[in-house]
Amino acid sequence: MSRRPLLLLAALVCVCSSMLLGAAEAKTHHHTWDISYQYKSLDCFEKLAVTVNGESPGPTIHAARGDTVVVTVRNKLETENTAIHWHGIRQIGTPWADGVSGVTQCPILPGETFTYRFVVDRAGTYLYHAHYGMQRVAGLNGMIVVTEPAGAAVEPFTYDGEHTVLLGDWWHKSVYEQATGLSSNPFVFVTEPQSLLINGRGTAFNCSQLGAPTGSACNASSSCALPPAAALFTFVPGKTYLVRIGSLASLSSLSFEIEGHSMTVVEADGHYVKPFVVRNLFVYSGETYSVLVKADQDPARNYWAASHIVGRDTTKTPIGKAVVSYSSGANGLTTPPPTAPPAGPVWNDTAIRVAQSRAIVAHPAHVIPAPARPDRTLLLLNKQARVDGHLKWAINGVSLAFPSTPFLVSMKRGLTGAYDPRPPPDTYTAAGADGVNATVRSAAYRLGLGSVVDVVLQNAEMLSGGNRSETHPWHLHGHDFWVLAHGDGEFDPAADGGRLVLDGRDGQDRPIMKNTVPLHPHGWTAIRFRADNPGVWLFHCHLEAHVYMGMGVVFEEGVDKVGRLPASIMGCGRSKGLRH
Amino acid sequence: MSRRPLLLLAALVCVCSSMLLGAAEAKTHHHTWDISYQYKSLDCFEKLAVTVNGESPGPTIHAARGDTVVVTVRNKLETENTAIHWHGIRQIGTPWADGVSGVTQCPILPGETFTYRFVVDRAGTYLYHAHYGMQRVAGLNGMIVVTEPAGAAVEPFTYDGEHTVLLGDWWHKSVYEQATGLSSNPFVFVTEPQSLLINGRGTAFNCSQLGAPTGSACNASSSCALPPAAALFTFVPGKTYLVRIGSLASLSSLSFEIEGHSMTVVEADGHYVKPFVVRNLFVYSGETYSVLVKADQDPARNYWAASHIVGRDTTKTPIGKAVVSYSSGANGLTTPPPTAPPAGPVWNDTAIRVAQSRAIVAHPAHVIPAPARPDRTLLLLNKQARVDGHLKWAINGVSLAFPSTPFLVSMKRGLTGAYDPRPPPDTYTAAGADGVNATVRSAAYRLGLGSVVDVVLQNAEMLSGGNRSETHPWHLHGHDFWVLAHGDGEFDPAADGGRLVLDGRDGQDRPIMKNTVPLHPHGWTAIRFRADNPGVWLFHCHLEAHVYMGMGVVFEEGVDKVGRLPASIMGCGRSKGLRH
CATH class of the missing domain: 2.60.40.420 (Cupredoxins -  blue copper proteins)
Known part of the structure; x- marks a missing residue:
């Protein structure tokens, strides 16, 4: 070995070591x-x-x-x-x-x-x-x-312990059965969920409600009794807990509360919230929150933690139940609370839900300033449609079909025929974009890399059921967005557009950034984001039945700036035979 | 356009036309x-x-x-x-x-x-x-x-009309539920089938047997009544029908009969049989037969066509039922037969089933001569095994796992690491090949292209249940094989090997070729085939639960002689990125 390669090797070791040192904390x-x-x-x-x-x-x-x-x-x-x-x-x-x-x-x-x-x-x-x-x-x-990493900037709140709460809903039919019904003509609805789950447990299901026969899969034995089968959260009296709450419900909008305890909302989707206090927190599918809860109640008894469906009229789904227990109490962990579970909010009071949505603004010390104006505005009508007799959800008349070749591969590699190259319309006022003449397409909006994009989500009535309108939690991949406004009725660019101009004067609440936001019944929701993450990203209603029925759009931005694609994401559709 | 291309075009048209002419009959x-x-x-x-x-x-x-x-x-x-x-x-x-x-x-x-x-x-x-x-x-x-194509060599029998009969069994649980139970520890059996199907209809299922609750998926309404819901076969009096019968049962060995009518077996798996007459035909999963049935009974009434489970003790599965109706009769198509359905053969009389298997020999005018002796003999023990607590089926101690890269691609393209390169043992007497120390592997036997291979399938007892032994219908892909012998007990190469030497003397029944053959309880079955089809071929028990649990082997022969692989078969496992 000559001396030069040895030196080169030494230099390499140096570089690698310093890289490792630089990343030592991560x-x-x-x-x-x-x-x-x-x-x-x-x-x-x-x-x-x-x-x-x-x-x-x-x-x-x-x-x-x-x-x-x-x-x-x-x-x-x-x-x-x-x-x-x-x-x-x-x-x-x-x-x-x-x-x-x-x-x-x-x-x-x-x-x-x-x-x-x-x-x-x-x-x-x-x-x-x-x-x-x-x-x-x-x-x-x-x-x-x-x-936050040890020693990093401190969160704008303090607490003594943590709990995580994952909310969900649950069906006894398989997803195959659900999906087949949704795509059938005539349409077969998935029904309301049989149970609400808290950390994957839903002890409230009553076998007799099913009319379950002997020997069936329904098991009302001791393994299903409230504690130990329910999720259980332990409080030490006097301590404050950060309770991290998320919902991955398929269909349900939920309200979460802890009996007898108030909650201070401090985080939403990874951003610090200007704190506010609630008795119950509305959580939409795809959203996360952190709330502070003080263990300030009588430690001698247990308390319900409960989730309720809101926004849909359901009497068949039992309340989701878990138990909060004070560790020092004499009650023990297996004693149900002495009270009936909380009744929850009125299911169809949309106003209190909109009010909470509007209360979620950036923590004053953690504002990420939004651009004052957008470069482009998309006005997206959320509407049911019939396509060849099948019930679909369409956005500006286009119901999204996921292509068999991933958009990221076909767009980056220029594979023609893998998707519909005609972008969907920017507004629903465009001819043919009203949902009545909807089409099923695999198409994407092409956004200028670095451009500022406003999206105004416009709700509509259902195809049947009078003037019924549903809550749709919209989730954006690859970005956070600023939540600009929740409005009632139909968005009017002339009258409402001004509300989307941010003047940044002192003392005004600033929009928070989130990745999921509800579109409330009969209303509109405006968001803003910077298309600064090269890639192809889904933006969709987070209700599983809805996105399955086409309720989503795809954004492409700077796909030419995306690095070499890993071979592991290929192999399907027109990406068969591609190596990178 | 110059003259030369025109000439070339004319020549091409000529060539194409003659190709089309040459293929005109096919x-x-x-x-x-x-x-x-x-x-x-x-x-x-x-x-x-x-x-x-x-x-x-x-x-x-x-x-x-x-x-x-x-x-x-x-x-x-x-x-x-x-x-x-x-x-x-x-x-x-x-x-x-x-x-x-x-x-x-x-x-x-x-x-x-x-x-x-x-x-x-x-x-x-x-x-x-x-x-x-x-x-x-x-x-x-x-x-x-x-x-046979029009004008081609005539079949060694005549008939006036045809019917097809596809036999099956049917479960109410999804295959996911079945498979999850089979691969669980403790093992959960799929249960006996809820129904036997004839041409996809099983009208015998009784909702009350399920203890089905109101509003469940069980529908005992008129749509389920015997005719019209059952399969229906129409006979014209005096005519003879070729009834083509196949079984794709998942688990069940079946007996098929037509009440009051005898059947003459004339074809098995695409080969003409030396005709023999039966009242009921045993059909194993993966087998096909053609039988001649003469419409020689009283046309004034209808008759049951029925399938019964044999080889397993089942009282819970109703008889599979269809209806044979004489078109000229006054009975009409919607009248059930006046009799009770046939009781079927005794389920555990193995001897009559072995006797039928031995009766299936080549039609004397359609003998395909088998090579007198093999180049290689595989002695394959069919045995249950436990691997890491999971119940498996193993052949000579190896339970087959299907690899994520197709054998055909990995072997043809020399992709290492895609399968286990060590072939399984040729005999179960080889050390460690008895099933007690079974392993789960993705491995293949490598056969010499053109070589003659004997396979002796050796049955064994189940891991539990005393001296119980099951029927396994083995199916070979890519070839037909000669059925040499069905033996009782354990195959003894010294004593039984002579039975596998074909001397071809006149007057002796000649082995028929088939693609599926039963291995009877406590017995052995010997087959012979020529490994003359370049490729990679599965040979397996055709019971779906068994092959799922590993009851199969893979044969490779002349894979280097296989033509250019189509890109469409690739894209998974290590074939990601391959173009041909």
């Missing part, structure tokens, strides 16, 4: 997940669930801001593919790790292994779930908790 | 199939079925010997892949069209289209079905009828 967290079907009795009714390492929900991922998370997913399903989305993680520089089959990757086939690697670049509460067909509803979901 | 049959889930009530219980163009069973494919069949499969399942096997078609020169996921192709993903193109080179009765996980049991199945 850790890499490796997880290996086997995805498989397992028989589970989450609400006492035994049915198959898609599990992570045998469990549903899957494990909570813990990391600190700046860390890298590596999840090696092994698909152990027999005939079914999968893909996992890291909800709220912006995937800056890693658009191929967003986990949306048909948008950012080919699905992971049975027997195959796929590795997700991404940086969690902001503290907060996030989620993960399957993003393939309606598979999320089968149980593949969980939470991601990103904390 | 037709190409194009089919386009959408594979989707649909709600079906095949036996009055509504559940999801995997359908072909909305139906289960799928359409019968009709073609003449020498024709080409082209089936364009569009996977409209949401999250589930598929692959379709053309059972009994040898795929000479087209090993990539055999339709076995993990062996001959990558699965077809949702949203993708895959085209199967193959020649049907022998008249006879064949089958098709999904060959991916346990998907076949979900309803994707049907028949293929190949007739």
